[in-house]
Amino acid sequence: MSAEIGGPLPVLDHLDVKMPPGSFTAFVGPSGCGKSTLTKLVAGLMRPDEGQVWLGGQMVKSPRATVGMAFQNPVLLEWRSILSNVLLPLEIVPNKLSKAERTARARDLLALVGLSDFEDKRPSELSGGMRQRASLCRALVHRPEVLILDEPFGALDAFTREDLWQTMHRLRAEEKFTAVLITHDLRESVFLADEIVVMSARPARVQYRMQSRLPKNRDLEILYTPEAVEMLATLRRQIRIAQGRAAA
Amino acid sequence: MTLLRKILVPLAAMLLFLLFWEWLVWAKGWPDYKMASPSDLWPAFWKYRWLFLENGWQTLWRTVAGLLLAVIAGTGIGMVMGFSRIAREGLYPLLVGFNAIPKATVVPIMALIFVGEHDFNTIMIAFMISFFPIAVSVSIGLSTLEPEYRDILRSLGASQLTVFRKIALPKTLPEFFGALKVAVTLAFIGTNLMEIVSPHGRGLGALFDSGKISADYPLMFAVLIALAFLGIVLYYIVVALEKIFAGWAERPQG
Numbered sequence: 289m290s291a292e293i294g295g296p297l298p299v300l301d302h303l304d305v306k307m308p309p310g311s312f313t314a315f316v317g318p319s320g321c322g323k324s325t326l327t328k329l330v331a332g333l334m335r336p337d338e339g340q341v342w343l344g345g346q347m348v349k350s351p352r353a354t355v356g357m358a359f360q361n362p363v364l365l366e367w368r369s370i371l372s373n374v375l376l377p378l379e380i381v382p383n384k385l386s387k388a389e390r391t392a393r394a395r396d397l398l399a400l401v402g403l404s405d406f407e408d409k410r411p412s413e414l415s416g417g418m419r420q421r422a423s424l425c426r427a428l429v430h431r432p433e434v435l436i437l438d439e440p441f442g443a444l445d446a447f448t449r450e451d452l453w454q455t456m457h458r459l460r461a462e463e464k465f466t467a468v469l470i471t472h473d474l475r476e477s478v479f480l481a482d483e484i485v486v487m488s489a490r491p492a493r494v495q496y497r498m499q500s501r502l503p504k505n506r507d508l509e510i511l512y513t514p515e516a517v518e519m520l521a522t523l524r525r526q527i528r529i530a531q532g533r534a535a536a
Numbered sequence: 537m538t539l540l541r542k543i544l545v546p547l548a549a550m551l552l553f554l555l556f557w558e559w560l561v562w563a564k565g566w567p568d569y570k571m572a573s574p575s576d577l578w579p580a581f582w583k584y585r586w587l588f589l590e591n592g593w594q595t596l597w598r599t600v601a602g603l604l605l606a607v608i609a610g611t612g613i614g615m616v617m618g619f620s621r622i623a624r625e626g627l628y629p630l631l632v633g634f635n636a637i638p639k640a641t642v643v644p645i646m647a648l649i650f651v652g653e654h655d656f657n658t659i660m661i662a663f664m665i666s667f668f669p670i671a672v673s674v675s676i677g678l679s680t681l682e683p684e685y686r687d688i689l690r691s692l693g694a695s696q697l698t699v700f701r702k703i704a705l706p707k708t709l710p711e712f713f714g715a716l717k718v719a720v721t722l723a724f725i726g727t728n729l730m731e732i733v734s735p736h737g738r739g740l741g742a743l744f745d746s747g748k749i750s751a752d753y754p755l756m757f758a759v760l761i762a763l764a765f766l767g768i769v770l771y772y773i774v775v776a777l778e779k780i781f782a783g784w785a786e787r788p789q790g
């Protein structure tokens with residue numbers, strides 16, 4: 289698929305990526321290479337000028353309820369409690385759940401990310417990491433097929449970020465979704481993803497693809513194993529090539 | 537304790553102000569035609585209590601009517617400007633220009649166009665002077681909505697209307713109430729402008745005017761205090777509404 293915005297230079301160019309159901313794919317690349325454009329295309333918020341986006345056998349032409357999104361900014365609604373924030377998608381997406389069932393679903397998710405005691409708090413009363421956890425719950429509450437993560441941990445401090453990576457693994461074990469992660473953090477991509485796609489500078493193409501060699505069950509220690517270190521080194525080299533700082 | 541403080545502290549401040557005023561007039565030896573003192577005001581209030589009640593009511597309801605109109609029109613204009621960049625660019629200079637016109641000059645025009653429609657004229661001036669801050673704040677509130685907020689709902693297939701109802705509207709409420717507090721006092725100025733500049737015998741402005749004609753200075757000062765009182769009451773009604781509808785925007789004080 290290709291997309292053009294605001295000029296003749298395409299943002300994405302022949303970016304052909306297939307993501308099998310249930311997989312976790314991370315996209316890394318230099319700043320401004322069009323990663324956010326990619327999320328908008330997958331979410332149906334933007335249509336490609338050329339090419340197509342397919343989700344589960346259907347072409348994406350407009351936004352669809354089978355997508356959940358989380359951004360770097362958790363964008364929680366300050367006037368709602370945490371529980372009510374998580375419930376928001378169920379107010380939009382058509383569903384047959386009763387009010388009690390919706391609340392139960394939201395509570396389950398909040399428990400999964402460790403926010404049970406904060407259901408009735410306002411977002412302003414929570415720390416950045418907690419808000420991002422709530423944002424993840426909101427993105428998943430309507431059981432989306434695709435979870436789009438646009439640098440969701442980018443603004444957090446290193447320790448909180450690692451906590452949330454582990455939360456992400458917990459969510460993956462309990463919920464069924466195909467994840468698309470946009471990130472600048474190579475360690476994050478190695479720790480979370482099954483497949484890592486390095487995008488070139490604009491117009492972004494697939495420059496390099498890497499299948500994870502790490503086992504499914506991961507804890508933070510795994511980042512210090514030789515496999516992970518080697519993956520990181522390869523990715524770092526590819527990023528430098530994408531930035532134009534090293535020869536291919 | 538906090539409630540007591542919230543009531544006692546402003547009351548004490550007011551009392552100090554009145555005492556200072558009384559002392560100043562006494563110390564300077566001003567006669568009441570130069571500067572009435574608070575102790576002159578009570579007799580004036582008592583003497584004209586029925587006039588105060590009747591005219592105060594006239595001023596109050598026309599101010600509130602003008603304010604309601606300003607809320608409706610201001611929110612409407614603000615919404616148009618908030619959602620459409622073309623409307624924003626087109627309307628802003630027009631609005632600023634209109635707002636820059638001293639409303640005192642509009643009073644005789646209004647009085648001529650709608651001869652004898654005193655209530656209507658007064659409400660219109662109150663409206664014209666107070667809708668501007670509301671329109672501006674609503675438009676800024678809507679146009680500065682972060683795109684992610686919109687994307688969250690739009691990616692689920694929500695309509696523009698749903699996005700407005702669930703996000704844009706509540707998110708703009710704090711700005712709206714901030715503007716409404718300014719608009720409340722402006723609306724009083726508008727009402728009284730009409731009542732004083734184009735007298736038709738109704739409202740506190742008219743009472744002020746009659747005090748001027750009969751050289752009853754304590755009465756004039758009493759009117760000013762009555763206006764201040766009404767202004768405070770209406771302002772705190774807005775504060776109460778703000779607490780109910782936009783209380784979430786208040787940060788806990790550290």
